[in-house]
Amino acid sequence: MIDINNLSIQFTGENLFENVNLRINKNDRIALVGSNGSGKSTFLKILAGILPPETGIIVKQKGIKIGFLPQELIAIKGKSLFNEIKSSLNIIDDIITEEKKLIKELENENLYSEEKEKIVHELGEITHKKEKIDFYSIDSKIEKTLTGLGFDEKDFFKIIDEFSGGWQMRIQLAKILLQENDLILLDEPTNHLDIDTLQWVIEFLKNSKAALIVVSHDRYFIDQVTNKTLEIYNRNFRFYNGSYSEYLNYKKDRDEALKKLAKDREKKIKQTQEFIERFRYKATKSKQVQSRIKQFKKMDEIVIEEEEKEINLRFPEPGRSGAVPVEFRNVYKFFGENKVITNLSFQIERGDKIAVIGPNGAGKTTLSKLIAGKLLPDSGEITYGQNVFTSYYSQEVAEELDTEQDILDSVSEMNEELTIGHLRSILGSFLFRNDDVFKKVKVLSGGEKSRVALARLLLTRANLIVMDEPTNHLDYSSKVILQKALVDFAGTLVIISHDIDFVNPIVNKIFELRKNELNIYNGNVEYYLSKKNDDSVQSNDGTLKEAKKETKKDQKRIEAELRQKKYNATKGIKEKIHEVEKEIEKLESKKIQLEQELADPDVFSNPILAKEKNISYNETKDKLEKLINEWAELNHELEKIERLF
Amino acid sequence: MKVTKRTKSIIKNVDVQKEYTLEEAVKTLKETSKVKFTESLDCAVRLGVDPRHADQMVRGTVSLPHGTGKKVSVLVIAKGSLAEEALKAGADYAGFEEYIEKIKNGWTDVDVIVATPDTMGEVGKLGRVLGPKGLMPNPKSGTVTNDVAKAVKEVKAGKIEFRVDKTGIIHASLGKLSFSAEQLIENTRTFLQTIVKLKPSSAKGQYIKSLYLTTTMGPGLKITKEEPSISLK
Numbered sequence: 001m002i003d004i005n006n007l008s009i010q011f012t013g014e015n016l017f018e019n020v021n022l023r024i025n026k027n028d029r030i031a032l033v034g035s036n037g038s039g040k041s042t043f044l045k046i047l048a049g050i051l052p053p054e055t056g057i058i059v060k061q062k063g064i065k066i067g068f069l070p071q072e073l074i075a076i077k078g079k080s081l082f083n084e085i086k087s088s089l090n091i092i093d094d095i096i097t098e099e100k101k102l103i104k105e106l107e108n109e110n111l112y113s114e115e116k117e118k119i120v121h122e123l124g125e126i127t128h129k130k131e132k133i134d135f136y137s138i139d140s141k142i143e144k145t146l147t148g149l150g151f152d153e154k155d156f157f158k159i160i161d162e163f164s165g166g167w168q169m170r171i172q173l174a175k176i177l178l179q180e181n182d183l184i185l186l187d188e189p190t191n192h193l194d195i196d197t198l199q200w201v202i203e204f205l206k207n208s209k210a211a212l213i214v215v216s217h218d219r220y221f222i223d224q225v226t227n228k229t230l231e232i233y234n235r236n237f238r239f240y241n242g243s244y245s246e247y248l249n250y251k252k253d254r255d256e257a258l259k260k261l262a263k264d265r266e267k268k269i270k271q272t273q274e275f276i277e278r279f280r281y282k283a284t285k286s287k288q289v290q291s292r293i294k295q296f297k298k299m300d301e302i303v304i305e306e307e308e309k310e311i312n313l314r315f316p317e318p319g320r321s322g323a324v325p326v327e328f329r330n331v332y333k334f335f336g337e338n339k340v341i342t343n344l345s346f347q348i349e350r351g352d353k354i355a356v357i358g359p360n361g362a363g364k365t366t367l368s369k370l371i372a373g374k375l376l377p378d379s380g381e382i383t384y385g386q387n388v389f390t391s392y393y394s395q396e397v398a399e400e401l402d403t404e405q406d407i408l409d410s411v412s413e414m415n416e417e418l419t420i421g422h423l424r425s426i427l428g429s430f431l432f433r434n435d436d437v438f439k440k441v442k443v444l445s446g447g448e449k450s451r452v453a454l455a456r457l458l459l460t461r462a463n464l465i466v467m468d469e470p471t472n473h474l475d476y477s478s479k480v481i482l483q484k485a486l487v488d489f490a491g492t493l494v495i496i497s498h499d500i501d502f503v504n505p506i507v508n509k510i511f512e513l514r515k516n517e518l519n520i521y522n523g524n525v526e527y528y529l530s531k532k533n534d535d536s537v538q539s540n541d542g543t544l545k546e547a548k549k550e551t552k553k554d555q556k557r558i559e560a561e562l563r564q565k566k567y568n569a570t571k572g573i574k575e576k577i578h579e580v581e582k583e584i585e586k587l588e589s590k591k592i593q594l595e596q597e598l599a600d601p602d603v604f605s606n607p608i609l610a611k612e613k614n615i616s617y618n619e620t621k622d623k624l625e626k627l628i629n630e631w632a633e634l635n636h637e638l639e640k641i642e643r644l645f
Numbered sequence: 646m647k648v649t650k651r652t653k654s655i656i657k658n659v660d661v662q663k664e665y666t667l668e669e670a671v672k673t674l675k676e677t678s679k680v681k682f683t684e685s686l687d688c689a690v691r692l693g694v695d696p697r698h699a700d701q702m703v704r705g706t707v708s709l710p711h712g713t714g715k716k717v718s719v720l721v722i723a724k725g726s727l728a729e730e731a732l733k734a735g736a737d738y739a740g741f742e743e744y745i746e747k748i749k750n751g752w753t754d755v756d757v758i759v760a761t762p763d764t765m766g767e768v769g770k771l772g773r774v775l776g777p778k779g780l781m782p783n784p785k786s787g788t789v790t791n792d793v794a795k796a797v798k799e800v801k802a803g804k805i806e807f808r809v810d811k812t813g814i815i816h817a818s819l820g821k822l823s824f825s826a827e828q829l830i831e832n833t834r835t836f837l838q839t840i841v842k843l844k845p846s847s848a849k850g851q852y853i854k855s856l857y858l859t860t861t862m863g864p865g866l867k868i869t870k871e872e873p874s875i876s877l878k
Contacts, residue, residue, distance in 0.1 A: 113762070117784075128702070
């Protein structure tokens with residue numbers, strides 16, 4: 001379907017990939033993998049025709065249709081959802097205009113009959129075209145797709161601007177799914193999808209006949225929809241026939257083999273060099289030396305992929321803020337007729353780590369922007385405590401960054417007191433090393449931009465951090481590191497995330513936004529999920545005092561419950577550990593005793609007795625070792641359980 | 646699923662793996678038909694074309710020599726004397742404004758609509774009603790013409806329209822089992838001839854990939870690959 005010959009692309013003087021030759025076939029379902037910034041998105045953009053290839057040619061089959069879902073959203077405005085989707089199927093608009101034009105021409109009474117005949121024939125063509133694309137069932141198809149992607153029927157005629165980031169992305173996805181493309185390119189499609197929708201998209205892609213190239217950090221998703229893996233490795237592309245999971249196993253083996261090869265090679269080089277140095281000036285060996293030199297030059301270089309780097313992140317100790325950093329009193333916020341926030345009153349206390357959850361479009365982003373002071377309320381009052389410095393990490397980080405700046409400038413404007421050296425060391429911990437820091441923001445990949453935004457956040461020394469979907473473009477290991485940093489963060493945190501695994505260990509409070517109401521749960525996400533149906537929810541009725549009293553009481557009760565739960569969960573294992581410890585003590589004293597006996601001349605001069613004692617000593621030693629291992633394992637398990645609370 | 650007595654008797658008399666000649670197939674289908682109505686003879690041809698490409702679209706019309714055995718109701722949209730001519734030729738309905746209005750209100754109680762070119766300006770606007778039902782007149786299928794009498798006669802005599810579907814298969818109904826075996830064979834051959842003649846030049850590889858004959862409730866019988874070329878002779 002697509003042939004790629006000698007493709008090369010370079011950014012900031014460094015080749016992303018060079019002389020790539022590959023072919024994409026009709027039924028290929030490809031997972032495109034490679035480390036952050038290796039050029040995955042760039043490659044998709046080249047295939048989609050958004051970027052031109054620097055050298056080389058891409059030959060596409062005639063009439064091929066390619067659908068591309070970019071990582072960063074293209075903002076569209078003004079139209080209603082249904083019309084926007086419909087007009088994106090541009091062939092439909094063309095057909096309708098053409099048909100109208102022809103019918104109008106036919107109404108002209110002064111036409112010659114030949115002209116008329118020609119127009120009638122063209123109309124006939126249009127009827128055929130309509131049949132071909134199933135013109136009359138398109139509306140129902142659009143409805144089906146939108147419903148599948150989680151849109152409500154009443155959303156169909158909403159103006160597109162009103163949809164939040166998560167939904168904007170689904171709108172793009174809907175267009176691509178409906179266009180009946182021959183090749184679908186998806187760049188991180190799962191970033192904004194909840195589980196139900198994800199499942200729907202997987203089913204849709206499985207049933208679709210189009211070829212597929214997907215970039216995603218979601219292993220489950222990739223494994224479901226692809227059967228081939230295309231790896232960007234060492235500035236070139238390699239196909240691996242098999243799912244992503246299979247590929248990972250293969251990659252592990254290959255990397256190990258390569259490492260071994262490189263080690264062997266190094267050894268050989270050393271030997272050869274030694275030989276050359278030693279015998280270079282010896283006439284009798286000169287021939288051999290020359291041949292070794294030739295051999296040396298011919299040796300292939302083995303390039304080992306650098307280990308996937310992880311960002312290293314720790315928030316600086318923030319200044320202490322007032323006891324109540326933010327307080328909302330009867331706050332309202334409207335967007336046109338859409339009431340997003342109505343009569344909200346609550347307090348955030350210092351050290352609170354709050355997860356804001358709720359269905360897409362419930363107003364999570366609006367609330368977070370209000371807290372961060374990025375939006376002003378239409379009525380009501382938001383008061384900030386003393387010494388509160390806020391910092392906001394938005395859903396579309398890329399929009400916030402000045403694309404013309406280089407990374408160093410972008411970071412230094414956040415904190416001008418720091419020296420270049422200091423800044424570079426911080427950037428280094430975010431994996432921007434050497435000349436990387438002079439890259440323009442516009443050439444960075446989605447993941448890299450997120451890293452820049454995180455670095456900026458770190459430099460503000462804020463004590464109230466508001467984050468909207470921070471994990472969207474981060475790979476798994478970076479996510480874990482951010483999570484750890486946020487757990488350790490000493491300030492106040494408000495975070496929006498769909499990723500339960502990510503937020504659960506961080507937060508101690510849940511704000512649930514649902515149908516314009518705010519429910520507060522004092523616990524982590526697990527607690528929230530278990531309590532969701534419980535009546536003991538504090539509803540937000542505006543009576544602050546009561547709410548606060550309740551909060552404290554609740555807090556105590558929850559803590560007690562947690563303690564009890566923890567005790568119950570760890571009881572059995574603790575008992576076991578105790579037993580094992582006892583046993584170990586016994587065996588250890590036995591071992592010491594046996595050692596003493598063995599050292600006794602009476603014993604070691606008597607071979608039979610000595611043998612007996614030796615056997616018993618060895619047995620005791622083995623047993624002891626086993627028990628110590630068991631003890632370590634049990635302790636590890638205990639730690640694991642304790643960490644859950 | 647319960648296997649009925651009728652199905653059992655069909656299974657006994659039919660070998661689904663076998664490739665039948667046209668004659669054998671028609672004979673077998675006639676013999677195994679044990680229902681209380683007259684079944685139709687249906688044909689499905691799988692073509693080696695990719696219908697997503699406009700230049701590989703196979704569509705057309707064919708006048709079956711012995712008709713389809715079905716009563717076809719025809720509406721002719723024409724003005725004045727042409728409408729009368731149509732009625733004389735056997736059209737069930739003919740007229741202009743009256744029917745345009747009726748169709749606008751949702752009436753589509755006909756099988757085929759024939760229109761004259763001068764009425765197409767109005768008929769074209771009815772796409773929303775006629776389009777989904779496949780009733781829109783089209784010069785390509787001979788339903789937009791000034792010679793309405795001929796069009797009506799052809800349609801009544803058993804002119805059928807066919808086109809390849811999304812999966813590359815053409816379906817058509819080629820008569821009733823009450824026809825004689827010779828009539829059915831002749832209808833099928835005419836149909837196959839037309840399809841073979843319509844082979845797009847851009848289609849690659851084998852053109853007719855497989856060919857099946859069946860009846861409304863009967864078994865599907867595979868026909869030998871030689872049959873289309875025999876039809877051409």
